[in-house]
Amino acid sequence: xxxxxxxxxxxxxxxxxxxxxxxxxxxxxxxxxxxxxxxxxxxxxxxxxxxxxxxxxxxxxxxxxxxxxxxxxxxxxxxxxxxxxxxxxxxxxxxxxxxxxxxxxxxxxxxxxxxxxxxxxxxxxxxxxxxxxxxxxxxxxxxxxxxxxxxxxxxxxxxxxxxxxxxxxxxxxxxxxxxxxxxxxxxxxxxxxxxxxxxxxxxxxxxxxxxxxxxxxxxxxxxxxxxxxxxxxxxxxxxxxxxxxxxxxxxxxxxxxxxxxxxxxxxxxxxxxxxxxxxxxxxxxxxxxxxxxxxxxxxxxxxxxxxxxxxxxxxxxxxxxxxxxxxxxxxxxxxxxxxxxxxxxxxxxxxxxxxxxxxxxxxxxxxxxxxxxxxxxxxxxxxxxxxxxxxxxxxxxxxxxxxxxxxxxxxxxxxxxxxxxxxxxxxxxxxxxxxxxxxxxxxxxxxxxxxxxxxxxxxxxxxxxxxxxxxxxxxxxxxxxxxxxxxx
Numbered sequence: 253x254x255x256x257x258x259x260x261x262x263x264x265x266x267x268x269x270x271x272x273x274x275x276x277x278x279x280x281x282x283x284x285x286x287x288x289x290x291x292x293x294x295x296x297x298x299x300x301x302x303x304x305x306x307x308x309x310x311x312x313x314x315x316x317x318x319x320x321x322x323x324x325x326x327x328x329x330x331x332x333x334x335x336x337x338x339x340x341x342x343x344x345x346x347x348x349x350x351x352x353x354x355x356x357x358x359x360x361x362x363x364x365x366x367x368x369x370x371x372x373x374x375x376x377x378x379x380x381x382x383x384x385x386x387x388x389x390x391x392x393x394x395x396x397x398x399x400x401x402x403x404x405x406x407x408x409x410x411x412x413x414x415x416x417x418x419x420x421x422x423x424x425x426x427x428x429x430x431x432x433x434x435x436x437x438x439x440x441x442x443x444x445x446x447x448x449x450x451x452x453x454x455x456x457x458x459x460x461x462x463x464x465x466x467x468x469x470x471x472x473x474x475x476x477x478x479x480x481x482x483x484x485x486x487x488x489x490x491x492x493x494x495x496x497x498x499x500x501x502x503x504x505x506x507x508x509x510x511x512x513x514x515x516x517x518x519x520x521x522x523x524x525x526x527x528x529x530x531x532x533x534x535x536x537x538x539x540x541x542x543x544x545x546x547x548x549x550x551x552x553x554x555x556x557x558x559x560x561x562x563x564x565x566x567x568x569x570x571x572x573x574x575x576x577x578x579x580x581x582x583x584x585x586x587x588x589x590x591x592x593x594x595x596x597x598x599x600x601x602x603x604x605x606x607x608x609x610x611x612x613x614x615x616x617x618x619x620x621x622x623x624x625x626x627x628x629x630x631x632x633x634x635x636x637x638x639x640x641x642x643x644x645x646x647x648x649x650x651x652x653x654x655x656x657x658x659x660x661x662x663x664x665x666x667x668x669x670x671x672x673x674x675x676x677x678x679x680x681x682x683x684x685x686x687x688x689x690x691x692x693x694x695x696x697x698x699x700x701x702x703x704x705x706x707x708x709x710x711x712x713x714x715x716x717x718x719x720x721x722x723x724x725x726x727x728x729x730x731x732x733x734x735x736x737x738x739x740x
Contacts, residue, residue, distance in 0.1 A: 291685075291718070292526035292560040296552065299343045299351045305555035306341075307548035308369035308430065308483065308535035312376050315342045316546070317357055318557060319368035324356060340368040340381065358413050363387040366401060369483075369535070371433045371440075377408045380431040380440060385422055401427040403442060421458065421468055429453075430535075432485045441484040441492065444468065451478035455494055474517050475510055483534045483548075489541075489698060495534035496520070503530040507547060513674070513700055524684065527560055541696045565687060565694045567716040567731030574652050578620060583613035584628065596634055602627040621649045651677045655732040657715045662737045665708055669736070672700040673715050678730070682719050689714035705738040712736075 300306045304322040311317075319338045340357040361367060363383060370381035385402045402422030406413040422428060426446045433440050441457045446468070454476040456468040475481060477498025482505070485493045490512060495505040499520055506528045508520035527533065531551035538545030544561045582601060601609045603616055603626055618624055624647045630640040656675040663669050673686045687694040690703050694716050705711060714733040721728055 291524060291565070292562055294526055294558050294560045297351065297546070297557045297559055299354050300556035300558075302552070302554060305338075306557045307555040309537055309546040309548070309557050310370055310372065311537065312342075312372050315344055316351070316557075317342045317368075317370055320354065322354065324362070337364070338366045338368055340370055360413050361406065361416070365399070369430050371431045373433055373437050374435055378405060378437075379408070379413060380405045380419075380433055382429045382431065385418070385424065400424055401429050403428045403431050403440075420465055428456075430483045434486050435488040439486070440465070441486050443480075443482040443484060443494075450476040452480040452497075453482050455481045455484050455492075471517065474519060480505075483536070485535075485537050487538060487540060487542075489701075491542075491698065492517075493536045493538070494520075495532075495536075502528050505532040505534045507533050507536045511698065511700070513672075518699070521684070543695055565716065565718075567694070567714070567729055570714055570716070570731035570733050571654075573657055573732040573734045574654065576621075576651050578649060579615065579617040581613060581615050582626065582628075584630075596632060597639070598631045598633045600629045600631060602629070618647070618649055621651050623648050653677055653679065655715050655717050655730055657713060657732060657734045659713070659734075659736065662739060663705070664739050665706060666704060668702050668704055670700065670702050671713065671715075673717070674699060676717065678717070678719075680721050681717070681728070681730070682721075683717050684720065684727070685718040687716040687718065689716070705736075708738050708740045710735055710737050 297306075301322065304320055306318055306320045306322075309316050309318040318341060320341050321338050322341070324339060339362055341354045342357045343351040343354050345351055356362065357370075361379075361381065365384035365387055367383045368381055370379050372379050381404055382401050383404055384399045386399050400423070403419035404416055405419065406416045408414075419428065423446065426444060428442050428444045428446075431440055431442045438460050439457050440460075441455060443453045444456050445453050446456075449470060450473055455471045457471065458465040458468055460466075470476065475492075475494070477496065479496070479498035481494055481496045481498065483495045487493065491509045492511065493507060493509045496508050497505055499506070499508055499522065501508075501522055502525065507523045509523070510517050510520045512518070522528065523536075527536075527547060529549060529551045531549055532555075533547060533549045533551075535548035535557075536545065537547070542562070544559070546557055546559050548555055548557055550556070584599065598610060599612045599614075601611070601614050601616070603609070603618075604624060609616060626645045626647055627642055628640075628645075629638050629642045631638050654677065655673060656677065657671060657673060658675050659669055659671045671688065673683075676683065685697055686699045686701075688696040688698075688701055688703075690696070690713060691711065694714070696703075703713075712733050712735055714731060716729060716731040718727065718729045720726060
């Protein structure tokens with residue numbers, strides 16, 4: 253006898269039955285909408301000249317500090333390898349969004365050789381910067397390629413930078429350049445051509461341990477290639493931006509970023525064509541949410557500093573996230589077997605792994621997606637004899653194809669809650685950017701992110717994904733939302 257099995261979805265409303273059926277059949281509407289508008293508005297800053305180079309900006313107290321080879325006080329500077337040497341300058345912003353004329357950043361940090369780029373600690377009392385290792389002596393003796401570049405630090409006191417100190421890992425045989433200090437001051441990232449690297453310049457970092465900088469740690473082949481990786485910038489949110497000539501891009505130096513997830517640096521993501529170009533693009537800085545920032549590029553012949561601002565992003569529609577349902581009710585639709593109508597018959601359901609459940613109607617939760625065999629045996633309770641031909645039914649379960657927000661279900665006011673989109677299941681969708689909306693628009697980005705709610709209540713969290721499908725290669729986007737309850 254053939255036993256027909258029915259699977260009843262635990263959520264009985266029509267909407268969710270349809271979603272579950274759609275999920276089982278792997279035939280769900282995509283919900284994608286095209287997103288062809290540029291993500292960023294990019295323009296050259298007013299203080300960037302068409303004659304000299306300006307690059308590697310950094311924010312400090314409302315100023316933008318950067319490197320330039322423009323002459324100081326209209327006096328010609330010494331040249332090195334056919335070009336003018338670099339100093340650190342700064343500009344103040346005007347109320348109309350433009351900039352005042354460039355000024356020398358700090359005379360006490362200026363030498364006759366290369367000075368900069370720079371990075372600062374969180375309260376702007378310590379600077380780390382690049383400069384040639386030797387700045388004292390006869391210029392003709394030390395103005396050469398043998399005068400390597402190292403890292404130096406200084407402290408701010410009474411309006412001046414004092415205590416200029418060389419980094420403990422400077423070396424006459426190779427250079428350490430372009431430092432970037434983490435927000436907590438516990439790590440410093442830089443680029444170096446030291447031996448035993450992966451080729452050219454690599455990205456390294458040192459950790460502050462017991463008041464001393466550790467030995468340099470190479471970031472490995474996830475980040476570094478056989479060509480040059482340079483100009484690291486570690487944002488307050490923990491994303492590491494850098495320029496690479498080895499990762500696939502548009503040509504020249506391109507800007508990428510990586511971030512640590514579960515202690516592991518992820519494969520670098522390439523910033524899109526709003527920022528990267530076929531020219532050299534490097535020296536990138538941004539705010540925590542990557543809504544605005546600056547970068548350097550030689551797309552207009554000289555190195556210039558460009559500002560970028562994110563264009564407003566919307567996701568319509570944004571659908572409520574559905575939970576994968578692996579729990580079902582099983583029963584025998586055909587209960588007309590004469591010998592089994594009596595109370596002496598026993599229904600035994602087998603779900604693999606020696607797991608058996610007795611009953612005419614049983615509930616079972618599968619551990620997750622996959623292929624499963626369900627076997628039904630009808631037995632005489634007294635003798636144990638099987639009184640039907642055991643029937644086997646194949647069940648294949650798939651995850652819903654959707655963006656997915658993962659977080660602890662409920663939390664208290666003021667808790668730091670961690671959200672991530674790492675369980676997203678969109679097989680034909682290559683994610684380029686994760687955007688988050690906690691009530692103020694999609695103003696935060698990252699695969700993993702944290703947030704605090706300062707009032708009790710129910711909130712809606714939205715995750716928008718920007719990416720491209722394998723079939724068309726066109727930029728598209730999709731969105732889901734989940735509710736979270738915040739308790740006092």
